Amino acid sequence: MKVDGAKICFGLTEELDRDSLVIFLQLAGRQELAQTLAARMSSEEIINFVDSFMDLLRQHLTEQEYHTLFLNENHPHHTPDQ
Template sequence: MKPDTDSICFGLSEELDRSSFAVFLRLSGQLEFAELLASRLSREEINTHVDTFMALLRKYLTEDEYHSFFLNQ
């Protein structure tokens, strides 16, 4: 199912921010987009993104959730 990009809106409510962020994450995970962006980022930008994202995963996911939901193991 294709993410509904018309539903993305930040700053109006926490609930809308959360649902918009979920759509945003789905969009950023599309293979073609991910490969395009990865080809254009600098090594420093990649490291910054990975460090920030991994810090969020460590903060908010248990080890089991990390393996199950992020790594799909």
């Protein structure tokens, strides 16, 4: 399925915001865009972006979700107390 950037629209409804964010993140995750943007960002911009993004991940994902959804690990993650 092709991701259609023309379907992005924020600020009308929460459902549309969520759907638009999914498309936005899919577009942002493309390899060519990531390489181009990373090459043009300063170290400070990179650190600020990563810090902000990681804050969102910590707020909205469990540790297990972080490992499976973000890190794409296929095996269960074990915490030190297990």
